[in-house]
Amino acid sequence: MGEGSDIDPADETSSKLRRHRDGEDPDREFGDLLSGALLDLREEIHSRFDSQIAPGDVGGRGTANWVALFEELRRRAPTLGMIERSGYVDDFGLDEQTIRRARPLLEYLRAHYWRVDVAGIEQLPSEGPVLLVANRSGILPYDGLMISHVVAESISERRRPRFLVADWLITLPFVQPYLARLGGVRACRENADRLLRMGHSVVAFPEGLKGAGKVFRQRYRLKRFGRGGVVRVAIEVGIPLVPVAVIGAEEAHPVLFKMETLARSLGVSFIPVTPTFPLLGPLGLLPLPSKWSIRFGAPIETEHLGAKTARDALLVSRMTEELRSEIQSMVDVDLHSRVGVWG
Amino acid sequence: MLKPGNIAITGLGTFLGRRLAERLAATQRGIGLTGVDLRRPYGLSNRVRFHPVDLTIPTADGHLAEIFGKEGVDTVVHTAFRREPTTDLEEDHELETIGSLHILNACAAAGVRRLVVASTTMVYGPRPDNPNFLTESHPLHGHPAAHCVANRVEMEALVADWAAGHPGACVTVLRPCWIMGPDYLDSVVRYFSLPVVPTVLGYDPLMQFVHEDDCLHAFETATLRNHPGVFNVVARGVLPLSTILRAGGKRLLRVPAAILYRLRYYPSQAQTGDRPEGFYDYLRYLWVADGERGWAAFGEPEYSTREAWMSFISSRRMRRYR
Numbered sequence: 001m002g003e004g005s006d007i008d009p010a011d012e013t014s015s016k017l018r019r020h021r022d023g024e025d026p027d028r029e030f031g032d033l034l035s036g037a038l039l040d041l042r043e044e045i046h047s048r049f050d051s052q053i054a055p056g057d058v059g060g061r062g063t064a065n066w067v068a069l070f071e072e073l074r075r076r077a078p079t080l081g082m083i084e085r086s087g088y089v090d091d092f093g094l095d096e097q098t099i100r101r102a103r104p105l106l107e108y109l110r111a112h113y114w115r116v117d118v119a120g121i122e123q124l125p126s127e128g129p130v131l132l133v134a135n136r137s138g139i140l141p142y143d144g145l146m147i148s149h150v151v152a153e154s155i156s157e158r159r160r161p162r163f164l165v166a167d168w169l170i171t172l173p174f175v176q177p178y179l180a181r182l183g184g185v186r187a188c189r190e191n192a193d194r195l196l197r198m199g200h201s202v203v204a205f206p207e208g209l210k211g212a213g214k215v216f217r218q219r220y221r222l223k224r225f226g227r228g229g230v231v232r233v234a235i236e237v238g239i240p241l242v243p244v245a246v247i248g249a250e251e252a253h254p255v256l257f258k259m260e261t262l263a264r265s266l267g268v269s270f271i272p273v274t275p276t277f278p279l280l281g282p283l284g285l286l287p288l289p290s291k292w293s294i295r296f297g298a299p300i301e302t303e304h305l306g307a308k309t310a311r312d313a314l315l316v317s318r319m320t321e322e323l324r325s326e327i328q329s330m331v332d333v334d335l336h337s338r339v340g341v342w343g
Numbered sequence: 344m345l346k347p348g349n350i351a352i353t354g355l356g357t358f359l360g361r362r363l364a365e366r367l368a369a370t371q372r373g374i375g376l377t378g379v380d381l382r383r384p385y386g387l388s389n390r391v392r393f394h395p396v397d398l399t400i401p402t403a404d405g406h407l408a409e410i411f412g413k414e415g416v417d418t419v420v421h422t423a424f425r426r427e428p429t430t431d432l433e434e435d436h437e438l439e440t441i442g443s444l445h446i447l448n449a450c451a452a453a454g455v456r457r458l459v460v461a462s463t464t465m466v467y468g469p470r471p472d473n474p475n476f477l478t479e480s481h482p483l484h485g486h487p488a489a490h491c492v493a494n495r496v497e498m499e500a501l502v503a504d505w506a507a508g509h510p511g512a513c514v515t516v517l518r519p520c521w522i523m524g525p526d527y528l529d530s531v532v533r534y535f536s537l538p539v540v541p542t543v544l545g546y547d548p549l550m551q552f553v554h555e556d557d558c559l560h561a562f563e564t565a566t567l568r569n570h571p572g573v574f575n576v577v578a579r580g581v582l583p584l585s586t587i588l589r590a591g592g593k594r595l596l597r598v599p600a601a602i603l604y605r606l607r608y609y610p611s612q613a614q615t616g617d618r619p620e621g622f623y624d625y626l627r628y629l630w631v632a633d634g635e636r637g638w639a640a641f642g643e644p645e646y647s648t649r650e651a652w653m654s655f656i657s658s659r660r661m662r663r664y665r
Contacts, residue, residue: 087586092475093549095583171471171628173545173600177583180549186629190474 092162092195093180099160102182106149109142113289114248115343116146120296121154124242129196130299131234132161132203134244135222135327136211138253139272140175141165141184142287143246147203148183150294161201164192166209189229196237203244206230206320213270215257219250220335222328228313228320231302235310240299243323245330248292251341291343293334297326348456349375350566351416353407353446354423355393356380358527358555359461363420363562364391371567377414379407380423398423398442399434407449418457420566421446427530428491428621439494440501447505450512457513459565460502464520464551464575465492469628475549476633479518479573489621506571515565519576520632523651524555525658534622536659540588541606543627544597549581551631554646554654561641570640577634580647584626590649591656600627 089095110116124130132151137143144163152160164187165179185191187204195202205211206225214223234241259271276284300323309315350367354360355378364378368390376391378384383393394410396403411419423442429435443460450458467477468484485496499516506514521531534540553576561576588595598606604620638644646654 087582087590089549089581089583089586091581093581093583167471171546176545177547177585180547180583185475186472188472188474190476190478194474194476 089181091198092183092185092191094162094183095181098178098181099183106145107153110146110149110153114146114252114292116150116248117291117293118150118154118295119293120298121150123296123298124151124155125240125299128239129199129201129237130161130240130242131192131196131230132201132242132244132296133230133323133327134203134205134246135220135331136205136207137214137219137246137249138287139212139255139274140253140285140287141169141179142252143249144184144203144205145182146249146292147244147246147294151201159201161203162195163203164205166212168209169212189233192230192233193237196233196239204230206324209270213258213272214250214255216250216254219254220247220331222324222331225320225324228316231316231319231323232310235302235305235316236307238303238305238307240301240303241323242299243297243327243330245295245297245327245334246292247294247331247334247338248290248341251290252287252292254288290341291338293338295330295334297330300326348417349377349415350418350420351377351379351411351414352391352420352422353379353396353398354421355387355391356382356384357422357424357426358522358529359559359562360420360422361387362526362555362559363422363566364388366559366563367566370563375414375416377410377416379410398445399437403442404445404448404452407445408452411449411453411455416453416455418459418566419446419450419455420459420461420562422461422562424461424495425491426528427533428489432490435490436494439491440497443498444501447501451505451509455512457515457566457569458502458505459515459517459562460498461562462495462499462516462518463492464518464577464630464632465489465625466496466499466518467630467632468492469548469624469630471628473629475629476631477575478633479575479636486621486624488618488624492621513569513571515570516573517561517565517576517637518573518632519553519558519561520551520578521553522555522558523552523655525654527555527655530622532655535588535591535593535655537593539594539596541596541598541603542584542588543603543623544599546600546627547583547585548627548629549631550584550587550648551577551581552648552651553578553644554651557644557646557651560645561637564641572636574637574640575632575634576637576641577632578644578646578648578651579634579638580649581631582648582652587652591652 132147134143134147141163144165148161148163160183162183162185165184166187170176170179170184170186185195187208192202192204206229207223208226210223231241253272254274255272256275257273259273263271274284278284352360352364355364360378360380361384364376365388367374367376368388378387378391378393379396380393381395381397383395387393392414396406396410421443423446424439425435464477466483466485467473467481468486470484483496483499485492502514502516506512522529523532557578558576561574564570585595600623603623604618606619
């Protein structure tokens, strides 16, 4: 029993353990070796099956930790992908988790990349949904995203407006999932009407495709406002229209000209040619850092008109044209007062 | 509100027909139940009187009218539709469209007062220009490559015509979306049962399901009470396809549309006789239906889209580890 005797006999477990570990001792008998191994085995079993007994045992706890970690990972593995999104979206596909994650990027774009000047936001009614009507520019809907972000940041997240996006864009591969999570909704009457009745504000771009595909030569010249659908929806729901002028988004994606023939053969609405787009490939889709300003005009009340006047075609077209010229004059004023494209 | 007389169910072998017959047999005393199909389903309750009828033969309408008259049928529930598309498109058309025509003719001849027809929200079609919520009045575009859906669209047109010609009869068309639940099985469910699920690269549309119990509840209510018109039968809530699949512990195989539409056989768990885009476009574009009308008529659904999906997933897991 060589060295076993000089260890405190009270701590029998550790003594036997040590004896086993210093197994090189030639005097050791086979029986001792066996009993030491058995003791180890018993400790191992204890540490695995009963964590209450194990805490003092260093070797055993390490094993138990690995097992627990492995178990935890195995249990969680199917849900690991869920971390990036909350797994809950609202009826229109907006995911609050995605918005929370995208917020730093949007805030960077607003404050440092485009240095957006916001004016007139205090004119927005403090309660209830509004229909924001803006001039469309650029190819990707950065303008809608920015208006939506600015309103959510300066008023409250609860009043984040949804922005309407043309069909060709909302079904664009890779863009579609993100647009919907960030609050983009396909532009159509049914959607606008439902959103407003649900109490959400909406950003609409009544120029539609004509606006998105504007070439650089026609920048800041507002096209016809569809067929007055925006005004009609606002009158039907009885909510105010707010004109919004966005300056700078035209220069973020300056479209030099459009490739009509190629677009027709590929079955898309148009292929824009910007100074960077087909040249740099997908990198050319990144917007340029122009200086932006977003100005909110005075709300135009429609509640007093009554839902029935929505069928008065002359009134609707007159209001639509007034709205268009209002936004056009806001754009003109802002253009006149801006220092330069890059600010 | 008139008390329902005897009820006939066409397509007794289908999930909806069979389950509806069992529910009615269990809850409705004193109502005669008649079932029509090609073969007698195994283990059918004795309360259901069964008549074998082949809907595809030209004289089926006369035969059916005779059965309806003999059994004193007052309400007909038409569920004789394939639960999965077939490669035999002609036969499919004979059964789903012409078979429905036979049933409508027989109903007219037998003076049936209430008709409940099973359709699907797939008839709206997956389209880039769909609004986020399709109401019952939305035009039925179907899908140019999906014959099974085209047959339902044609069938709905026949039913609408018939309803206009028989103002005395109460015609209910129920359009459930994709049904999920422990027991329901069709090509869509088999697609969602794959461990690795192919989806269209770059697209992640919002999806909507309905639980089989909620669907059956809607059919039962429509069978027993007058609810004329068309109703979407859907659960509350929508979820992106990728979220659904991840919540079910599936792996996603994102394949570019151009390749996916040429793959016929692996994703052919969802094998349709049609070209693959007839199925995959439903996983590419939006076709979520607005359920308000159905919820108002048949009551709040018990399961949300997420709960319907989890009920399906948990039942599959139980089966795997049994």
